[in-house]
Amino acid sequence: MYVKSLTLKGFKSFASATHLRLEPGITCIVGPNGSGKSNVVDALAWVMGEQGAKSLRGGKMEDVIFAGTAGRAPLGRAEVALTIDNTDGALPIDYTEVTIARTMFRNGGSDYSINGTPCRLLDIQELLSDSGIGREMHVIVGQGQLDTVLRATPEERRGFIEEAAGVLKHRKRKERALRKLDAMEANLTRVQDLTGEIR
Numbered sequence: 001m002y003v004k005s006l007t008l009k010g011f012k013s014f015a016s017a018t019h020l021r022l023e024p025g026i027t028c029i030v031g032p033n034g035s036g037k038s039n040v041v042d043a044l045a046w047v048m049g050e051q052g053a054k055s056l057r058g059g060k061m062e063d064v065i066f067a068g069t070a071g072r073a074p075l076g077r078a079e080v081a082l083t084i085d086n087t088d089g090a091l092p093i094d095y096t097e098v099t100i101a102r103t104m105f106r107n108g109g110s111d112y113s114i115n116g117t118p119c120r121l122l123d124i125q126e127l128l129s130d131s132g133i134g135r136e137m138h139v140i141v142g143q144g145q146l147d148t149v150l151r152a153t154p155e156e157r158r159g160f161i162e163e164a165a166g167v168l169k170h171r172k173r174k175e176r177a178l179r180k181l182d183a184m185e186a187n188l189t190r191v192q193d194l195t196g197e198i199r
Protein backbone atom coordinates (compact mmCIF):
# COMPACT_ATOMS: atom_id res chain seq x y z
CA MET A 1 0.00 0.00 0.00
CA TYR A 2 1.30 3.43 -0.84
CA VAL A 3 -0.03 6.88 -1.63
CA LYS A 4 -0.29 7.10 -5.42
CA SER A 5 -1.52 10.62 -5.89
CA LEU A 6 -2.96 13.68 -4.27
CA THR A 7 -5.13 16.20 -6.09
CA LEU A 8 -5.85 19.60 -4.61
CA LYS A 9 -8.24 22.24 -5.91
CA GLY A 10 -9.10 25.40 -4.02
CA PHE A 11 -7.22 24.07 -0.98
CA LYS A 12 -5.19 26.78 0.79
CA SER A 13 -2.64 28.21 -1.69
CA PHE A 14 -3.58 25.64 -4.40
CA ALA A 15 -6.27 27.62 -6.24
CA SER A 16 -5.95 25.71 -9.53
CA ALA A 17 -6.27 21.94 -9.71
CA THR A 18 -2.88 20.46 -8.82
CA HIS A 19 -2.13 16.78 -9.25
CA LEU A 20 0.83 15.25 -7.40
CA ARG A 21 1.81 11.78 -8.56
CA LEU A 22 3.87 9.83 -6.03
CA GLU A 23 5.95 6.67 -6.37
CA PRO A 24 6.61 3.98 -3.76
CA GLY A 25 9.46 4.95 -1.44
CA ILE A 26 10.48 8.34 -0.16
CA THR A 27 9.09 11.56 -1.62
CA CYS A 28 10.69 14.92 -0.86
CA ILE A 29 8.92 18.19 -1.49
CA VAL A 30 11.27 21.11 -1.83
CA GLY A 31 10.54 24.78 -2.40
CA PRO A 32 11.09 28.27 -1.03
CA ASN A 33 9.54 29.39 2.26
CA GLY A 34 5.81 29.94 1.94
CA SER A 35 5.53 28.07 -1.35
CA GLY A 36 2.99 25.56 0.01
CA LYS A 37 5.02 22.50 1.14
CA SER A 38 3.22 22.25 4.48
CA ASN A 39 -0.11 22.90 2.74
CA VAL A 40 0.39 19.60 0.88
CA VAL A 41 0.80 17.79 4.21
CA ASP A 42 -2.25 19.66 5.58
CA ALA A 43 -4.22 18.43 2.54
CA LEU A 44 -3.25 14.83 3.36
CA ALA A 45 -4.48 15.18 6.95
CA TRP A 46 -7.62 17.04 5.84
CA VAL A 47 -8.74 14.48 3.26
CA MET A 48 -8.29 11.72 5.86
CA GLY A 49 -10.83 13.53 8.04
CA GLU A 50 -8.93 16.06 10.13
CA GLN A 51 -11.52 18.07 12.08
CA GLY A 52 -9.32 20.50 13.99
CA ALA A 53 -8.65 23.84 12.26
CA LYS A 54 -5.66 24.38 14.55
CA SER A 55 -4.03 21.13 13.41
CA LEU A 56 -4.28 22.56 9.91
CA ARG A 57 -2.63 25.77 11.08
CA GLY A 58 -5.79 27.85 10.68
CA GLY A 59 -8.22 29.67 12.96
CA LYS A 60 -11.36 28.10 11.56
CA MET A 61 -12.00 25.22 9.16
CA GLU A 62 -13.05 27.62 6.39
CA ASP A 63 -9.42 28.82 6.27
CA VAL A 64 -8.55 25.76 4.18
CA ILE A 65 -10.47 27.27 1.24
CA PHE A 66 -8.38 29.44 -1.11
CA ALA A 67 -8.80 32.94 0.30
CA GLY A 68 -7.75 34.84 -2.83
CA THR A 69 -4.68 36.84 -3.76
CA ALA A 70 -4.10 40.25 -5.33
CA GLY A 71 -4.68 38.76 -8.78
CA ARG A 72 -7.20 36.03 -8.06
CA ALA A 73 -10.61 36.04 -6.39
CA PRO A 74 -11.34 33.75 -3.40
CA LEU A 75 -12.93 30.41 -4.19
CA GLY A 76 -16.11 28.94 -2.74
CA ARG A 77 -14.89 25.44 -2.06
CA ALA A 78 -11.86 23.26 -1.36
CA GLU A 79 -11.46 19.76 -2.78
CA VAL A 80 -8.79 17.16 -2.07
CA ALA A 81 -8.61 13.61 -3.42
CA LEU A 82 -6.14 11.01 -2.18
CA THR A 83 -5.50 7.85 -4.18
CA ILE A 84 -3.97 4.87 -2.41
CA ASP A 85 -2.57 1.80 -4.17
CA ASN A 86 -4.23 -1.16 -2.48
CA THR A 87 -2.89 -4.06 -4.57
CA ASP A 88 -1.65 -5.71 -1.37
CA GLY A 89 -5.16 -5.50 0.13
CA ALA A 90 -3.98 -3.57 3.19
CA LEU A 91 -7.20 -1.57 3.14
CA PRO A 92 -10.26 -3.73 3.90
CA ILE A 93 -12.04 -2.97 0.62
CA ASP A 94 -12.27 -4.92 -2.65
CA TYR A 95 -10.46 -2.41 -4.84
CA THR A 96 -6.82 -2.33 -5.90
CA GLU A 97 -6.97 1.46 -5.98
CA VAL A 98 -8.89 3.53 -3.45
CA THR A 99 -9.66 7.22 -3.85
CA ILE A 100 -10.81 9.12 -0.79
CA ALA A 101 -12.17 12.60 -1.46
CA ARG A 102 -13.34 15.47 0.68
CA THR A 103 -15.07 18.69 -0.42
CA MET A 104 -15.94 21.66 1.74
CA PHE A 105 -18.02 24.73 0.92
CA ARG A 106 -17.77 28.13 2.58
CA ASN A 107 -21.12 27.69 4.30
CA GLY A 108 -19.59 24.78 6.24
CA GLY A 109 -19.92 21.00 6.26
CA SER A 110 -17.82 18.49 4.39
CA ASP A 111 -18.78 15.86 1.83
CA TYR A 112 -16.74 12.67 1.71
CA SER A 113 -16.55 9.89 -0.85
CA ILE A 114 -14.75 6.59 -1.35
CA ASN A 115 -14.17 5.69 -5.02
CA GLY A 116 -16.81 8.21 -6.04
CA THR A 117 -19.52 6.93 -3.72
CA PRO A 118 -20.63 9.46 -1.09
CA CYS A 119 -19.92 8.23 2.43
CA ARG A 120 -19.65 9.37 6.04
CA LEU A 121 -16.51 10.54 7.79
CA LEU A 122 -16.88 7.45 9.97
CA ASP A 123 -16.57 5.19 6.90
CA ILE A 124 -13.26 6.84 5.99
CA GLN A 125 -11.97 6.61 9.55
CA GLU A 126 -12.88 2.93 9.76
CA LEU A 127 -11.39 2.15 6.34
CA LEU A 128 -8.06 3.72 7.27
CA SER A 129 -7.82 2.80 10.92
CA ASP A 130 -6.80 -0.84 10.45
CA SER A 131 -4.12 0.10 7.95
CA GLY A 132 -2.08 2.27 10.30
CA ILE A 133 -2.84 5.44 8.38
CA GLY A 134 -5.52 7.97 9.11
CA ARG A 135 -5.61 11.35 10.71
CA GLU A 136 -5.36 10.07 14.28
CA MET A 137 -2.61 7.58 13.62
CA HIS A 138 0.30 9.92 14.16
CA VAL A 139 1.67 9.11 10.74
CA ILE A 140 1.77 12.82 10.06
CA VAL A 141 4.35 14.46 12.25
CA GLY A 142 4.14 18.21 11.88
CA GLN A 143 6.69 20.84 12.81
CA GLY A 144 7.00 21.04 16.61
CA GLN A 145 4.95 17.89 17.14
CA LEU A 146 7.87 15.89 18.50
CA ASP A 147 8.04 18.38 21.39
CA THR A 148 4.36 17.71 22.09
CA VAL A 149 5.00 13.96 22.26
CA LEU A 150 8.02 14.40 24.54
CA ARG A 151 6.04 16.67 26.87
CA ALA A 152 2.90 14.50 26.89
CA THR A 153 1.32 13.40 30.18
CA PRO A 154 1.23 9.65 30.95
CA GLU A 155 -2.49 9.59 29.91
CA GLU A 156 -1.70 11.25 26.58
CA ARG A 157 1.17 8.83 26.02
CA ARG A 158 -1.18 5.92 26.67
CA GLY A 159 -3.45 7.41 23.99
CA PHE A 160 -0.58 7.40 21.45
CA ILE A 161 0.21 3.75 22.24
CA GLU A 162 -3.45 2.73 22.02
CA GLU A 163 -3.73 4.35 18.62
CA ALA A 164 -0.54 2.70 17.36
CA ALA A 165 -1.81 -0.68 18.61
CA GLY A 166 -5.10 -0.30 16.73
CA VAL A 167 -7.23 -0.04 19.88
CA LEU A 168 -8.65 3.33 18.82
CA LYS A 169 -11.26 1.91 16.45
CA HIS A 170 -12.63 -0.39 19.15
CA ARG A 171 -12.56 2.35 21.79
CA LYS A 172 -14.60 4.60 19.47
CA ARG A 173 -17.08 1.78 18.78
CA LYS A 174 -17.43 1.19 22.52
CA GLU A 175 -18.07 4.91 23.10
CA ARG A 176 -20.76 4.92 20.40
CA ALA A 177 -22.38 1.81 21.86
CA LEU A 178 -22.38 3.36 25.35
CA ARG A 179 -24.01 6.54 24.01
CA LYS A 180 -26.73 4.41 22.36
CA LEU A 181 -27.23 2.49 25.62
CA ASP A 182 -27.65 5.78 27.51
CA ALA A 183 -30.25 6.96 24.99
CA MET A 184 -32.03 3.61 25.27
CA GLU A 185 -32.02 3.88 29.07
CA ALA A 186 -33.65 7.32 28.83
CA ASN A 187 -36.29 5.96 26.45
CA LEU A 188 -37.02 3.06 28.81
CA THR A 189 -37.48 5.41 31.75
CA ARG A 190 -39.85 7.51 29.65
CA VAL A 191 -41.87 4.41 28.66
CA GLN A 192 -42.07 3.32 32.32
CA ASP A 193 -43.32 6.79 33.29
CA LEU A 194 -45.98 6.70 30.59
CA THR A 195 -47.05 3.16 31.56
CA GLY A 196 -47.36 4.33 35.17
CA GLU A 197 -49.53 7.26 34.12
CA ILE A 198 -51.84 5.07 32.03
CA ARG A 199 -52.43 2.53 34.84
Ligand code: ATP
Nearest residue numbers: 012013033034035036037038039063064065066067
Ligand atom coordinates in the same frame (compact mmCIF):
# COMPACT_ATOMS: atom_id res chain seq x y z
P1 ATP B 1 7.98 27.03 5.08
O1 ATP B 1 9.14 26.49 4.29
O2 ATP B 1 8.22 28.44 5.52
O3 ATP B 1 7.50 26.14 6.19
P2 ATP B 1 5.88 26.14 3.24
O4 ATP B 1 6.43 25.90 1.87
O5 ATP B 1 5.64 24.96 4.09
O6 ATP B 1 6.77 27.23 4.01
P3 ATP B 1 3.10 26.71 3.57
O7 ATP B 1 3.04 26.97 5.04
O8 ATP B 1 2.66 25.38 3.08
O9 ATP B 1 4.57 27.00 3.05
O10 ATP B 1 2.26 27.79 2.75
C1 ATP B 1 2.09 29.07 3.24
C2 ATP B 1 1.42 29.89 2.15
O11 ATP B 1 0.10 29.40 1.93
C3 ATP B 1 1.32 31.33 2.55
O12 ATP B 1 1.76 32.12 1.46
C4 ATP B 1 -0.16 31.53 2.79
O13 ATP B 1 -0.59 32.83 2.43
C5 ATP B 1 -0.76 30.52 1.84
N1 ATP B 1 -2.11 30.13 2.28
C6 ATP B 1 -2.46 29.46 3.40
N2 ATP B 1 -3.80 29.34 3.47
C7 ATP B 1 -4.30 29.95 2.37
C8 ATP B 1 -5.63 30.18 1.86
N3 ATP B 1 -6.71 29.73 2.49
N4 ATP B 1 -5.74 30.85 0.70
C9 ATP B 1 -4.67 31.29 0.04
N5 ATP B 1 -3.41 31.11 0.43
C10 ATP B 1 -3.21 30.45 1.60
